[in-house]
Structure formats: structure tokens, C-alpha cells
Amino acid sequence: MKYDHILIRYGEMTLKSRNRKMFVSALRKRMNRALRGMDVHIKSNRDRAYIVINDEDAYEVIDKLKLISGILSVSPVVRIDKTEEAMQETALLFANDFDADKTFKIEVKRGDKTFHLQTHDIQHLLGGHILENTDHLTVNVRQPDHQITVEVRLDAIYMYHDSVKCLGGLPLGTGGKSLLMLSGGIDSPVAGLDIMRKGVEIEAVHFHSPPYTSPQATDKVKQLVDIMSGRTGFDIKLHIVPFTELQTTLYDRIPDNLSMTSTRRVMLRIAEKLAAKIDAEAVINGENLGQVASQTLTSMYAINEVTNLPVLRPLLTLEKNDIVNMSKRFGTYETSILPFEDCCTIFKPKSPKTKPSLEKVKHFEERVDFEPLIDRAVAGIETYTPSANKEAAAEFEELL
Ligand code: ATP
Numbered sequence: 001m002k003y004d005h006i007l008i009r010y011g012e013m014t015l016k017s018r019n020r021k022m023f024v025s026a027l028r029k030r031m032n033r034a035l036r037g038m039d040v041h042i043k044s045n046r047d048r049a050y051i052v053i054n055d056e057d058a059y060e061v062i063d064k065l066k067l068i069s070g071i072l073s074v075s076p077v078v079r080i081d082k083t084e085e086a087m088q089e090t091a092l093l094f095a096n097d098f099d100a101d102k103t104f105k106i107e108v109k110r111g112d113k114t115f116h117l118q119t120h121d122i123q124h125l126l127g128g129h130i131l132e133n134t135d136h137l138t139v140n141v142r143q144p145d146h147q148i149t150v151e152v153r154l155d156a157i158y159m160y161h162d163s164v165k166c167l168g169g170l171p172l173g174t175g176g177k178s179l180l181m182l183s184g185g186i187d188s189p190v191a192g193l194d195i196m197r198k199g200v201e202i203e204a205v206h207f208h209s210p211p212y213t214s215p216q217a218t219d220k221v222k223q224l225v226d227i228m229s230g231r232t233g234f235d236i237k238l239h240i241v242p243f244t245e246l247q248t249t250l251y252d253r254i255p256d257n258l259s260m261t262s263t264r265r266v267m268l269r270i271a272e273k274l275a276a277k278i279d280a281e282a283v284i285n286g287e288n289l290g291q292v293a294s295q296t297l298t299s300m301y302a303i304n305e306v307t308n309l310p311v312l313r314p315l316l317t318l319e320k321n322d323i324v325n326m327s328k329r330f331g332t333y334e335t336s337i338l339p340f341e342d343c344c345t346i347f348k349p350k351s352p353k354t355k356p357s358l359e360k361v362k363h364f365e366e367r368v369d370f371e372p373l374i375d376r377a378v379a380g381i382e383t384y385t386p387s388a389n390k391e392a393a394a395e396f397e398e399l400l
């Protein structure tokens with residue numbers, strides 16, 4: 001089938017009547033960016049958008065749209081003149097692609113109320129034409145294997161058969177900005193992508209402790225940010241915090257079974273300072289209730305105490321299996337499972353408390369002046385930008 005358009009159905013934004021214009025233009029910007037380099041043209045209006053795909057392959061275009069938030073679903077469509085012959089010819093082309101012994105149905109959406117044919121006229125016209133000209137199909141209006149949808153609009157008729165579910169949610173850039181704590185594991189990239197699905201822009205922060213953590217561990221986080229940026233069409237900045245001095249101080253000064261709690265508290269204090277600098281209104285992490293010792297409610301209570309900033313945990317109640325599936329769907333899984341650890345095993349507490357007492361944690365922390373160490377860590381932040389990296393790589397290739 002030779003398609004000429006992709007029909008884009010909007011996500012939740014259909015509900016927001018006042019902000020509609022802003023949402024449509026934000027989504028258009030994201031689609032333009034994701035389709036850069038392809039010979040396509042976007043036409044959008046209040047209710048839906050069409051992409052004119054010229055000679056591009058419809059499903060290659062769709063692949064680039066799948067992770068753009070604000071798109072509910074898409075269909076590759078054929079746009080035809082409003083004549084009976086054109087409709088019959090195109091409907092038959094669709095039907096010829098269906099396997100033998102399958103059933104079909106013609107679905108009509110008659111947006112143009114002045115069109116000379118009524119819904120059932122169109123169904124008879126096209127259903128009859130298909131039955132007369134094929135011998136491998138039958139009609140089933142209740143549970144068809146295939147449905148050919150005919151949308152009669154003012155400008156033309158659009159016909160399609162396939163519908164691909166996309167991410168839904170809201171267009172990026174319409175929901176403020178937040179700071180993602182990105183560890184390199186399976187969970188935090190998924191948490192970031194999930195919050196982006198609701199229109200929230202993110203920047204990421206990663207804590208590394210060289211030489212105890214390897215350069216490969218940091219490279220892996222950069223790779224994750226590259227993948228996430230590529231898939232969402234949004235350039236995610238990654239702030240890399242030198243954490244060695246704090247990590248060794250925590251190791252020396254905080255009892256082993258509370259060090260996990262204190263480490264997370266210090267990370268969060270740094271994240272809060274960084275969030276203020278970049279105007280982020282929340283911190284996001286990949287925590288999941290009960291998964292590990294640091295992720296019990298009591299533990300979250302003790303960690304959260306250092307900040308007033310909302311700490312959002314999009315994966316809080318999900319099953320691990322579902323998180324893994326989301327990670328595969330988003331394309332971050334293969335990188336996340338690379339073996340490089342973001343925390344050296346020597347710093348991993350032998351038996352972290354699942355119910356750390358906030359009082360005790362504070363008691364030990366008060367004996368150390370963390371503030372100057374935290375300030376030094378913040379001053380030493382290096383920022384990685386995926387697009388800048390891509391440009392540098394392109395320049396390098398040109399030199400070869
Ligand atoms: P993940 O799969 O995201 O690593 P996890 O199940 O391994 O999560 P933890 O390693 O205990 O759980 O981390 C919980 C959350 O704390 C992570 O999801 C991440 O948001 C944050 N975090 C942990 N380590 C780091 C780090 N080195 N840099 C930035 N954020 C971190």
C-alpha cells in the first residue's frame with residue numbers, strides 16, 4: 001500500500017480547551033525535531049495533525065513518532081478525491097493486502113455532513129466492491145479481523161486500516177522542568193521518560209566517584225541520556241557531580257548500616273542546589289517501594305527530610321517486570337544492563353537499615369561539616385549535552 005499521509009491523533013490535550021494552541025504548537029515543534037532530515041511536512045489544527053510523507057516510508061516515519069508525548073495514536077492514510085471511483089479503487093487496494101479467509105468491515109466517519117452519500121451507502125458501495133472483486137474475504141460487522149476506516153472530511157477523503165498506539169500524555173515543554181537523578185540502572189531512565197510523557201522537561205544529574213567508579217560507568221549514563229534524547233526529540237543535559245570526597249567521608253564517618261541513608265541525603269542536598277540553578281521545580285528518581293533497603297517508606301521519610309522540593313517517584317508502585325518492559329520499549333534496557341556499577345562495592349553497606357531512624361542519622365551527620373564538601377561538589381559539576389556531543393562527533397568524522 002502506498003501511503004501519502006500519517007494521521008496524528010492527539011493525547012490528553014483534547015481536554016484542555018484554553019491551552020490548546022500552546023499544546024498544538026509544542027507538539028508540532030517536537031515532531032519537527034524528531035523528523036529532521038526526512039522529506040515530510042506537518043499540517044496541524046485544533047483536533048489532529050497530518051504529516052505529508054512524500055516518498056518516505058510510512059512506518060519509518062511512525063517509528064520516530066512513537067515516543068513523542070502528546071500523540072495518542074497514528075495511522076498511515078491515503079488521501080483521495082471525494083469520488084465513488086477513487087473510494088472503491090483504494091478500498092480494494094487495502095483488501096487485496098488482507099490474508100485469505102479473513103473478515104472485514106467498512107467503518108465510516110462522515111465529518112462532511114453535506115457529502116452526497118450517507119454512511120450506509122458508503123458501506124454498501126465499498127463492501128460490495130470488495131466482495132465482487134476478491135474471493136478470499138467475507139464481511140463481519142461485529143468482530144472483523146480488519147477494519148477499513150473511511151473519513152469523509154471537507155477537503156478530501158482519508159482512508160486507513162492500521163492504527164499504531166503511541167505514548168499519549170502531553171507535549172513536552174508544557175509541564176515545567178524537573179531534575180532526574182540518573183544512576184545508570186534500569187529504573188531511573190524509565191522514571192525520567194515517564195515524567196516526560198506528562199509534558200515535563202528534564203535535566204539529569206549523575207553522581208560518580210572516580211577512581212572507585214569506572215569511566216565506563218559514567219559513559220554508560222551519557223549513552224542513556226543520548227538514547228533518551230534521541231527517542232524523545234529533546235536534548236537532555238546531564239550534570240555529572242564529582243562525589244568521591246563525599247563518598248569517602250561518608251564511608252569514614254557514618255556507621256555502615258546508616259551510610260546508605262546519609263549518602264542519599266547528601267545526593268538530594270546537592271540535587272536541590274542544582275535544581276535551584278537550573279530552575280527545576282522537582283526532583284525525580286527511580287525509587288520503587290520495598291525494592292531494596294533504601295526504598296522503604298521509613299527510608300524515604302528519612303532521606304526526604306533534607307529538602308522541601310517535591311521528590312517525585314513515578315515508578316513507586318509498579319512491578320519490576322513492568323518497569324523492565326517499559327525500559328525495553330523505551331530502548332534503554334540494553335544499555336542499563338551493561339555491567340558497570342555506579343557505586344563501588346567497597347562503599348556498599350553490608351546490611352543497610354530498612355527502617356533508619358532519622359534521629360540517629362542526624363546525630364551522626366551533625367559531627368561532620370558536609371556543607372563545604374557539598375559546595376565543592378556543586379562547583380565541580382561538569383555538564384554533558386547530547387547534541388553538542390553529536391556535533392563534535394560529526395566534526396571529527398569530517399576530519400578523517
Ligand atoms: P536504578 O535502577 O535507577 O539504579 P535501583 O533499583 O538500582 O534504581 P538504587 O540504586 O537504590 O535503586 O537507586 C534509587 C534511585 O536513586 C535511582 O533510581 C536514582 O534515581 C537515584 N540514584 C542512585 N544512585 C545514583 C547516582 N549515582 N547518581 C544519580 N542518581 C542516583
Ligand code: MG
Pocket residue numbers: 183184185
Ligand atoms: Mg541502581
